[in-house]
Amino acid sequence: MGVFTTASSRRSRSLTSVLSGIAVLGASALVLSACAPTESAEPNGPAEDLTLKIGTILPQSGELAFLGPPEEAGVALAVQEINEADLGITVEAIYRDSGDTTTDTATVSVTDLLSQDVSAIVGAASSGVSLTVIDQIVAAGVVQFSPANTSPAFTTYDDDNLYWRTAPSDLLQGEVLGNLIAEDGAATLGLLVLNDAYGTGLAEAVSATFEAAGGEVVAEELFNEGDTSFDAQISALTAAAPDAIAVITFAQARVVVPSLVGAGYPGNQLYFVDGNLANYSEDFEPGLVEGAKGTLPGLDISTLGNFQDRLLEVDADLADFSYAAESYDAVILLALAALAAGSTEGADIAAQLQEVSGGSGDGEKATDFASAAAIILDGGVVDYDGPSGPITFDENGDPTEATIGIYQYLADNTYERIN
Known part of the structure; x- marks a missing residue:
């Protein structure tokens, strides 16, 4: 940890x-x-x-x-x-x-x-x-x-x-993800990045950590919220042929991930973030992202006693607990x-x-x-201290303690925590 x-x-x-x-x-x-x-x-x-x-x-x-x-x-x-x-x-x-x-x-x-x-x-x-x-x-x-x-x-x-x-x-999630990608053996990295405060800030942290670990960022492609075509960005990323691609998006991942895999990029070399780490069992063909990894702040909700059950009593249809x-x-x-x-x-x-x-x-x-x-x-x-873990705010309104989990996709395009 x-x-x-x-x-x-x-x-x-x-x-x-x-x-x-x-x-x-x-x-x-x-x-x-x-x-x-x-x-x-x-x-x-x-x-x-x-x-x-x-x-x-x-x-x-x-x-x-x-x-x-x-x-x-x-x-x-x-x-x-x-x-x-x-x-x-x-x-x-x-x-x-x-x-x-x-x-x-x-x-x-x-x-x-x-x-x-x-x-x-x-x-x-x-x-x-x-x-x-x-x-x-x-x-x-x-x-x-x-x-x-x-x-x-x-x-x-x-x-x-x-x-x-x-x-x-x-600054934390980016460090965890950048180190994860390097530890998995990637020497080169491409990034597909939502051009807003979230996307560019996270991309900067991932890139800095990955490069500090000895890797090289060989492509970074931006897009704007509301864009419907990602062909140019996907072409540039696949042309650079990086060992890994970090997909720093929101729900646009439902479009760009199948397009990346369709263009020949291996689904198990993709990395997701909290903005798009989701259950894709109804969206992707089986096995599309099997082996792909991602990061998400927070504790594993399945380990929090009856908290998940209490949430389901409020909304029985919950399929995601992020x-x-x-x-x-x-x-x-x-x-x-x-x-x-x-x-x-x-x-x-x-x-x-x-x-x-x-x-x-x-x-x-x-x-x-x-x-x-x-x-x-x-x-x-x-x-x-609640189900999200120790919080302990500093004077900036930021918690001084939090947890980033590492997850991996299964064959049915759902994900499970591995660390």
Whole structure:
């Protein structure tokens, strides 16, 4: 396992120590704000019950729509469990679509949510989409908390302390993937890259790591969201004949991967990322990507006790669980921060998020909402660790601990964790 810790100001961050296999670093989070606090509210819990209204801008449409169901299920499960606990706070969630960067769906959704006086907005999943609405959310004094944004750009973004995330920066995923490709024996690498904050940031990290390991990047082809033809990029990549190709896309992988294999490139020499690591059993011919590998932040959900079963009780049709745990933890952390602040004002919640994640360094461990809330209501400080793993926010709103899993595709084009 590779472990990274972060110690930084809003303007800088340094990454230290890498071990092996899976990796650990800072990740993502998001934001809430709503009802005004009572005058008698105390720092260690509310004087009277709080009502926290949150909105979501998670992908119901667009190139990341496959992530919407598990993320919304994670939010819904957290809301359900917080409300069932009946420990001084009730959460109301309003679900809206983020779309992708080819539309203004996210802006419309944020405008609607802000008009309903939400305290926090969970989302977007896409870094590019979040960058289109972050200023609007911050200007309203509302917390933005993303379960899946990985662009390094957010670490130093001027966000008035209102942007948080539970997913790790792509500085980590890029390092894990670049090392994986080199360790698998590739000497040359090609990249097919979505031209946005997510794609180019991740590609830069992968390339730098691969080259530091002695490899050579022989081709890097960009495309824009909304493009429908990738013939030129595929021709350039196959002409370069790299030992491996990293496919840094969203759902465009459903088009480009069969095209790459159809052009003669071996499917088992492809590498996927969190934006496209998905179940392709209904999309690809059997064996198309058997042996291909990919990376995805987060723990193996099948090892998290009954968490997967609880998600399926919320949405029985879930076939993918990517970022469900990060979405769940985002809502739990928002509720705990509101309890600790005795307030549902966005700035008050944001001021407590680092502490309830364990970032203050002196909290009592808890792994579920009820026990965590009890610590706060008893006047203590909590250090919450949830199904997404240890979080421990730094002052930038990035987690200082996270896990990157390595996965491999099977003959039926589903994937399993191998490290």
